[in-house]
Amino acid sequence: MSSPTGQPARRLLRRMPADTLTPLAALLRLRQDQPQSPAFLFESAGSDLEQARYSFLGLNPSEVLTLSKGVLSLAQNGTQTVLEGPPLELLKARLEQDLLPPDPEFPPFCGGYVGYLGYDIVSQLEAVPPPQVPSPLPDACVMRLDRVLVFDHLKRQILLLAHLPADASPTDEAVALAELDQLQHRLRTPVAAEALLVLPEPGEIPELSGGMGQAAYCAKVETLKQAIHEGEIFQAVLAEQFRAPYAGEGFNLYRVLRSLNPSPYLFYLDTGNEVLLGASPELLLKSDGHRIATCPIAGTRRRGRTRAEDRQLAEEMQHDEKERAEHLMLVDLGRNDLGRVAKPGSVEVSRYLDIEYFSHVMHLVSLVEAELDSGKTSLDALLACFPAGTLSGAPKIRAMQLLAELEPVGRGWYGGAVFYHGFDGQLDACITIRSLAIKDGEAILQAGAGIVADSVPELEYKEVRNKARVMFQTLQLAQMAERAAQEAQA
Numbered sequence: 001m002s003s004p005t006g007q008p009a010r011r012l013l014r015r016m017p018a019d020t021l022t023p024l025a026a027l028l029r030l031r032q033d034q035p036q037s038p039a040f041l042f043e044s045a046g047s048d049l050e051q052a053r054y055s056f057l058g059l060n061p062s063e064v065l066t067l068s069k070g071v072l073s074l075a076q077n078g079t080q081t082v083l084e085g086p087p088l089e090l091l092k093a094r095l096e097q098d099l100l101p102p103d104p105e106f107p108p109f110c111g112g113y114v115g116y117l118g119y120d121i122v123s124q125l126e127a128v129p130p131p132q133v134p135s136p137l138p139d140a141c142v143m144r145l146d147r148v149l150v151f152d153h154l155k156r157q158i159l160l161l162a163h164l165p166a167d168a169s170p171t172d173e174a175v176a177l178a179e180l181d182q183l184q185h186r187l188r189t190p191v192a193a194e195a196l197l198v199l200p201e202p203g204e205i206p207e208l209s210g211g212m213g214q215a216a217y218c219a220k221v222e223t224l225k226q227a228i229h230e231g232e233i234f235q236a237v238l239a240e241q242f243r244a245p246y247a248g249e250g251f252n253l254y255r256v257l258r259s260l261n262p263s264p265y266l267f268y269l270d271t272g273n274e275v276l277l278g279a280s281p282e283l284l285l286k287s288d289g290h291r292i293a294t295c296p297i298a299g300t301r302r303r304g305r306t307r308a309e310d311r312q313l314a315e316e317m318q319h320d321e322k323e324r325a326e327h328l329m330l331v332d333l334g335r336n337d338l339g340r341v342a343k344p345g346s347v348e349v350s351r352y353l354d355i356e357y358f359s360h361v362m363h364l365v366s367l368v369e370a371e372l373d374s375g376k377t378s379l380d381a382l383l384a385c386f387p388a389g390t391l392s393g394a395p396k397i398r399a400m401q402l403l404a405e406l407e408p409v410g411r412g413w414y415g416g417a418v419f420y421h422g423f424d425g426q427l428d429a430c431i432t433i434r435s436l437a438i439k440d441g442e443a444i445l446q447a448g449a450g451i452v453a454d455s456v457p458e459l460e461y462k463e464v465r466n467k468a469r470v471m472f473q474t475l476q477l478a479q480m481a482e483r484a485a486q487e488a489q490a
Contacts, residue, residue, distance in 0.1 A: 009100050009423070011110055012173070014160040014180045021158065021187065023055040023151050024255065028191045030059055030149075030183070031251075038064065038143060038272040040114045041254070042420065045262030052264075054107050055151040056420065058114075061143035064271060065091055065113075067121070068138040088124055091142065092379050095421050098166060102289055102424040107150045111163040112422035115142030116269060116276055116432060119387050119415035128400045135412030136444070137437055141271045147179060149187075160184060163423055211240040212408055217464070218457035220406045227402055228453045234329055236393035236402060239448035240464050241409050246443035246475055250275030253438070253478040260474055262359050265430035267418045276413055278435025281358055284417050285385045287378035289425040292338060292370050294385055296330040298450075299323040299364030303357065314355045314362055326452060327353065327364050333389035333396065334368040340384040342370035378427035382417065388431045391415035391448065413437055414446035436471055445471045 027041050039059035044052040063076040072087035073080055074094075083090050095113050118139045123130040150159040160183050162176040211217075217240060224236050246253070254268040254277040263279035283295035301317045304310035317323055335347050351367035372381060392415065393399025419429035436445035447467035449460040 009098055009166045009168075010164050011100075011103075011106065012162040012164060012176050012180060014184060016158050016160070016184055016187065018151055018153075018156050018158045023057055023149075025191055026149060026151075026158070026187055027057050027059070027251070029189055030057075030186055032186075032189065032191070034059070036272070037270075039268075039270050040143065040145070041266075041268040042109075042114070043258065043266040044264050045258070045266060049154075053152065053154050054109070055153070056107075056109050056114075056148060057151075058111075058145040058148040060147070062146050063144040065094060065115075065140075065142045065144075066138045066271075066273075067091060067140035069134070070124075088121065088383075091140065092377075092383075095142070095379060096377060096425070098423075100424045102426060106161075107152065107159065108288070108426050108428065109148070109420045109422045110150065110159075110161045110424070111145055111148045112420060112424075113142050113144050114269070114420045115271075115418070116140060116413050117382075117386065117417045117419070118413045119391070119411040119432075121416070122387060122392075122400055123404075125383060125386065126397050126400065128397065129404045131404065131407070131410030133409045135410035136439055137274055137276075137412040139412075141269075141274075143269075143271065147176075147183065149183070158187070210242045210244075211468075214458070214461050217461045221451055221455060221457035221460050223406060224402060224451045225453065225455060228451075233399045233402065234394045235326065235450055235452050236399040237391050237415070237448040237450050238403065238460070238464075239407055239411060239414060239446050240468065241411075241414075241444065241446045242468050242472070243445075244443050244472065244475060245441060246438055246479070247441055248479055248482045250277060250438045252482055253277060253436075253443075253474065256478040256481065257471075257474045260359075260477070261434060261470075263434065265418070267430070267435075269418065274437055274439040276418070276432075276435065276437050278418070278432060280418070280430040280433050280435065281356075281363065282388070282390065282431040282433065284388050284419075284429045284431045285378075285382045285427065286429070287372065287381050287425075287427045289378055290372055292342070292372050292378070292381045294334045294338060294368050294388075295365060296327065296334045296368070296388075296390060297356075297363045297365050298327040298330045298390055301362050303360055303362060310357070310362070317362070317364060318353055318355065322452075322454075323364060324353070326450065327366065329394050330389050331366045331368060333394050334366075334385070337385040337389070338368055338370040338381070341373055341376040341381045343373045346371035378421065378425050382419065382427060382429055386417060387415050390450075391431060391433065393450075411446060412444070415448070434467075434471070436475075443475055447471075 041057040043055045072083045146163045261279040265280040269276040282297045301313040347370040356365045417429040449463045
């Protein structure tokens with residue numbers, strides 16, 4: 001968009017080789033002299049070469065938007081302002097102002113907004129009651145990054161990008177170029193020795209504490225099964241929340257998690273008030289401003305010990321009638337969600353019941369795509385799909401209403417979305433699972449199980465605890481690695 005003087009918003013660019021520098025090392029170098037600065041890092045360990053081509057990182061956001069208790073506040077230039085009006089509409093308008101046209105010569109994200117939308121904002125979108133006890137985290141937090149680094153792993157180079165708004169002056173441009181030069185200089189400064197982290201061998205996975213407990217969880221599974229038998233819903237995802245003390249560095253915890261569980265969506269978000277990190281396998285919504293896509297995942301098997309066993313388990317899963325029925329239900333839900341913002345007749349299932357392999361498990365995956373309708377935006381599409389059916393249930397609204405009655409604590413970030421929304425309107429959002437948050441010296445994590453008509457309550461509870469225990473092991477290993485690093489420095 002142009003300013004009144006006709007000067008358009010634009011990007012400034014510096015390039016440097018990335019043959020010896022990783023995204024992890026880059027963020028460590030940039031934060032050496034400002035370790036408390038809000039920052040983000042998005043990576044991918046997916047098998048899709050296009051998906052895994054880029055890593056994005058940045059720090060020192062120019063503004064932070066926080067939605068909490070129905071109020072949207074803006075932190076900018078050291079001041080905090082409450083924005084008056086419907087919070088989600090205000091947030092959407094802020095992210096969509098002064099959009100640039102996409103440029104195919106640039107990566108899909110060259111600066112813009114990064115953050116999370118928590119599951120509990122559904123009470124502002126649909127007829128779903130708010131949680132009985134709110135999450136300690138905000139309902140949403142989004143940071144504006146005018147300076148970002150993009151690692152192009154295909155070309156082995158780093159792009160240092162600065163966004164200049166339409167009203168930028170020549171002085172603003174000179175300042176931005178100087179900042180890019182300074183970033184280049186800091187990237188050439190080696191990481192301090194104490195930043196090195198050696199992972200110990202995994203020990204016994206710790207037992208969990210907290211949560212509603214097996215008896216209460218199983219009783220709520222029976223309540224959902226009764227609703228299924230009465231025809232109210234077909235499925236619902238019942239979640240548990242666990243907490244543990246954690247006084248370590250959130251970034252070290254992320255480093256451990258990405259090593260243990262490489263995934264298509266690896267994310268680290270430090271908002272200045274809390275840290276959110278995760279290794280999600282699942283796309284919620286992707287948009288280039290014209291074409292939109294969602295990717296339902298339902299159906300899971302462990303990885304085989306050999307290639308032959310891998311193939312056997314994959315074939316077994318593809319022919320499992322229960323897995324197929326649940327998957328089809330969620331594909332239909334994805335089609336309906338995209339249909340709310342798509343051009344009539346454009347919704348299509350371009351992949352169906354494919355097998356995707358991850359580090360520890362394999363999943364049944366489908367891809368639903370559509371053309372974005374005129375007058376609709378990437379954020380319209382994200383909110384139309386929010387939250388994912390794979391983390392709520394079907395029919396979605398009734399399932400969420402029942403979950404609001406049964407889950408004792410707000411989900412917060414869990415089951416929501418972590419995303420970027422570029423200054424050009426491109427968007428990529430993953431479902432916030434296999435993740436945890438750190439706030440006030442405490443790690444908070446959640447896990448859920450999909451409840452269907454023939455669910456066995458005790459087995460569903462075991463599944464939830466097993467998912468959570470893996471995340472607790474990440475906490476344990478990170479603490480052990482930090483202690484070892486401290487002892488080595490002593």
